[in-house]
Amino acid sequence: MDKKVPEIFGSLVFNDAVMKEKLPKDIYLSLKKTIEEGKDLDINVANVVASAMKDWAIEKGATHFTHWFQPMTGITAEKHDSFISPLSDGKVIMEFSGKELIKGEPDASSFPSGGLRATFEARGYTAWDPTSYAFIKDNSLCIPTVFCSYSGEVLDKKTPLLRSMEVLSEQCCRILHMFGDTDVKRVVSTVGPEQEYFLIDKEVYLKRKDLRLTGRTLFGAKPPKGQELEDHYFGSIRPRVMKFMEELNQELWKLGILAKTEHNEVAPAQHEIAPIFANANIATDHNQLMMDIMKKVAERHGMVCLLHEKPFAGVNGSGKHNNWSLTTNTGVNLFNPGKNPAENKRFLLFLAAVIKAVDEHQDLLRLSAASAGNDHRLGANEAPPAIVSMFLGDELTSILESIEKGCAYNCVTAKSMNTGVHVLPDFKKDTTDRNRTSPFAFTGNKFEFRMLGSSFSVSGPNIVLNTIVADALSQFADRLEKASDLSKEVDEIVRETYSNHKRIIFNGNNYAKEWVEEAERRGLLNLVSTPDALPYFVSEKNINLFTKHKIFTKSEIISRCELLLENYCKIINIEALTMLDIVRKDILPAVYEYSNMLATEVKNKKEIGIDVSGDSEVAIIEKIGKLASILYKKADSLEKALIAAADHNSTTAEHAKYYKDAVLSEMQELRATADELETIVGAKYWPFPTYSDLLYSV
Ligand code: ADP
Numbered sequence: 195m196d197k198k199v200p201e202i203f204g205s206l207v208f209n210d211a212v213m214k215e216k217l218p219k220d221i222y223l224s225l226k227k228t229i230e231e232g233k234d235l236d237i238n239v240a241n242v243v244a245s246a247m248k249d250w251a252i253e254k255g256a257t258h259f260t261h262w263f264q265p266m267t268g269i270t271a272e273k274h275d276s277f278i279s280p281l282s283d284g285k286v287i288m289e290f291s292g293k294e295l296i297k298g299e300p301d302a303s304s305f306p307s308g309g310l311r312a313t314f315e316a317r318g319y320t321a322w323d324p325t326s327y328a329f330i331k332d333n334s335l336c337i338p339t340v341f342c343s344y345s346g347e348v349l350d351k352k353t354p355l356l357r358s359m360e361v362l363s364e365q366c367c368r369i370l371h372m373f374g375d376t377d378v379k380r381v382v383s384t385v386g387p388e389q390e391y392f393l394i395d396k397e398v399y400l401k402r403k404d405l406r407l408t409g410r411t412l413f414g415a416k417p418p419k420g421q422e423l424e425d426h427y428f429g430s431i432r433p434r435v436m437k438f439m440e441e442l443n444q445e446l447w448k449l450g451i452l453a454k455t456e457h458n459e460v461a462p463a464q465h466e467i468a469p470i471f472a473n474a475n476i477a478t479d480h481n482q483l484m485m486d487i488m489k490k491v492a493e494r495h496g497m498v499c500l501l502h503e504k505p506f507a508g509v510n511g512s513g514k515h516n517n518w519s520l521t522t523n524t525g526v527n528l529f530n531p532g533k534n535p536a537e538n539k540r541f542l543l544f545l546a547a548v549i550k551a552v553d554e555h556q557d558l559l560r561l562s563a564a565s566a567g568n569d570h571r572l573g574a575n576e577a578p579p580a581i582v583s584m585f586l587g588d589e590l591t592s593i594l595e596s597i598e599k600g601c602a603y604n605c606v607t608a609k610s611m612n613t614g615v616h617v618l619p620d621f622k623k624d625t626t627d628r629n630r631t632s633p634f635a636f637t638g639n640k641f642e643f644r645m646l647g648s649s650f651s652v653s654g655p656n657i658v659l660n661t662i663v664a665d666a667l668s669q670f671a672d673r674l675e676k677a678s679d680l681s682k683e684v685d686e687i688v689r690e691t692y693s694n695h696k697r698i699i700f701n702g703n704n705y706a707k708e709w710v711e712e713a714e715r716r717g718l719l720n721l722v723s724t725p726d727a728l729p730y731f732v733s734e735k736n737i738n739l740f741t742k743h744k745i746f747t748k749s750e751i752i753s754r755c756e757l758l759l760e761n762y763c764k765i766i767n768i769e770a771l772t773m774l775d776i777v778r779k780d781i782l783p784a785v786y787e788y789s790n791m792l793a794t795e796v797k798n799k800k801e802i803g804i805d806v807s808g809d810s811e812v813a814i815i816e817k818i819g820k821l822a823s824i825l826y827k828k829a830d831s832l833e834k835a836l837i838a839a840a841d842h843n844s845t846t847a848e849h850a851k852y853y854k855d856a857v858l859s860e861m862q863e864l865r866a867t868a869d870e871l872e873t874i875v876g877a878k879y880w881p882f883p884t885y886s887d888l889l890y891s892v
């Protein structure tokens with residue numbers, strides 16, 4: 195790439211600058227109104243926009259257009275149509291109408307709906323979301339859209355996110371207006387997702403059926419060298435990876451994605467990329483695009499980008515840190531503690547809202563990070579535990595302590611100032627963000643929700659965050675609107691909230707065993723696995739919450755929960771079947787071959803009169819013979835568990851529990867035996883690349 199970054203940045207995006215340039219002024223202004231105020235788009239305006247978009251896209255080499263949307267599969271979907279329209283003389287013209295821009299009609303029946311489909315028509319609609327810019331990817335003009343069924347049931351991850359942002363903005367404004375910030379018209383939740391991933395060589399990848407079919411290794415003995423030396427973290431980046439990162443950055447910049455930091459992660463072959471934050475809706479689109487492009491660019495470099503949460507046992511898996519904050523349209527970050535005590539009250543009130551929200555809705559935060567893949571990480575001393583708690587740091591905690599006790603800040607910490615008023619010290623970011631074990635950490639001017647898995651759409655967790663904080667703020671606003679003395683009431687709310695919810699604050703080591711016991715004493719939830727967590731989604735409390743704020747309807751919640759549980763069962767089922775296939779078709783035959791070779795050796799020795807008793811060949815034959823029988827039997831019992839799972843006649847929630855309790859444990863046992871065999875059988879006999887081959891392949 196010889197072009198300068200500012201030149202390529204956003205060059206494939208139909209952004210504000212392009213719109214301004216390409217659209218007639220009145221059309222531009224009317225589109226702006228739609229974007230900023232959510233006004234309906236006039237079809238005449240849409241026609242002009244569509245035509246300008248098409249010309250721009252064709253200029254950039256696009257031949258097709260697609261409505262780009264985010265169904266509940268967790269990945270993005272696109273159906274490409276070409277701009278070509280036939281003329282009567284056998285020629286074609288390139289066309290794109292306002293109608294095609296605004297609305298699409300993909301067949302909804304091939305997308306998961308979690309039961310909604312059964313009762314509603316199969317037809318689905320995609321509708322342009324003008325708040326997210328159109329862009330060009332793979333020679334297609336991609337139009338970000340929302341996706342719903344014929345009868346209006348929401349079938350995607352974007353609509354509820356937009357709704358939750360709307361509700362949160364409304365509640366923030368209520369509060370801010372009472373504080374006199376009447377110039378604030380909108381508050382947006384901002385999100386910066388840090389993304390972890392692995393890169394391995396494509397050649398070795400192709401030889402691993404498990405990686406290809408399930409995204410993770412289902413077998414593999416521990417390599418002699420893993421991550422114990424911790425020499426990979428922030429280590430120098432290898433040239434091949436560097437080239438990948440360079441190209442990835444270029445591709446992301448073209449799409450207007452502000453990829454900024456990149457470094458090696460803890461595990462060998464593991465890396466991280468972080469963008470500059472954007473509003474939650476855009477950040478979600480961008481993170482989806484980023485994951486898609488990471489995979490494609492890796493391919494071009496002869497590598498495979500693994501986004502699974504736990505591709506390798508015994509080395510750290512990959513997560514995604516969801517940095518989240520609130521910013522007003524006037525540019526104020528509401529979680530910036532600042533210096534000014536007058537502003538601090540506002541900060542403390544918003545902080546209190548988050549404390550209340552996280553404590554009251556631990557279940558929702560937990561389940562927003564639940565998946566079969568992420569179950570391998572949470573609580574395994576490489577990621578936060580399954581217990582939701584909040585890190586505030588010592589300074590903030592002592593401030594809240596002193597407010598609760600009704601004394602000056604210096605009554606709690608000896609080191610602080612003695613002015614006698616509740617003054618926040620100028621907040622140093624560096625002093626807060628060094629607790630890496632907390633699932634939900636305050637990091638100076640934002641919160642970092644660290645439980646997400648690497649392959650997640652950030653949509654779900656942000657729907658939850660926005661909604662629960664909006665709910666807490668709405669309760670505060672109700673109280674404040676009735677209060678005669680606003681300032682006093684704010685103090686009282688902050689004090690009360692801290693007092694009632696301080697159990698959620700934990701500044702210690704979340705990986706410690708003692709924390710599990712302590713959390714239990716505090717009455718915090720510990721939802722260890724996905725089947726434990728997901729059923730909370732449909733509790734009365736959560737249905738009330740989401741329906742009250744019109745984020746989901748009751749049937750949407752039930753169907754989404756059903757879908758997630760089904761998905762969990764399917765994943766375990768596929769993994770189990772893949773294991774059986776590998777054991778029977780690859781591992782056992784390899785073991786027999788090795789054993790045969792040894793037997794031939796023994797036979798040859800005997801023929802020339804050598805006494806073989808006590809020879810290593812004989813010992814190994816016996817050892818692997820025993821292990822092979824165990825492996826064979828364990829494969830059978832895994833198969834039985836799967837048959838029983840298929841016959842399991844119960845709710846999806848119970849079904850998922852069965853997979854976790856009965857199937858997953860059989861899988862673990864099968865793996866242990868296979869891995870032991872791997873350490874004995876000769877390298878050239880083993881049917882697939884080992885962990886060393888995989889982790890040091892690039
Ligand atoms: P750290 O100091 O923890 O290394 P950074 O400040 O560089 O982190 O931020 C890490 C991530 O948090 C980045 O993706 C960044 O864009 C994001 N981030 C920073 N500020 C905000 C904010 N106000 N809202 C949302 N995300 C933010």
Ligand code: MG
Nearest residue numbers: 388515642644
């Ligand atoms: Mg982080």
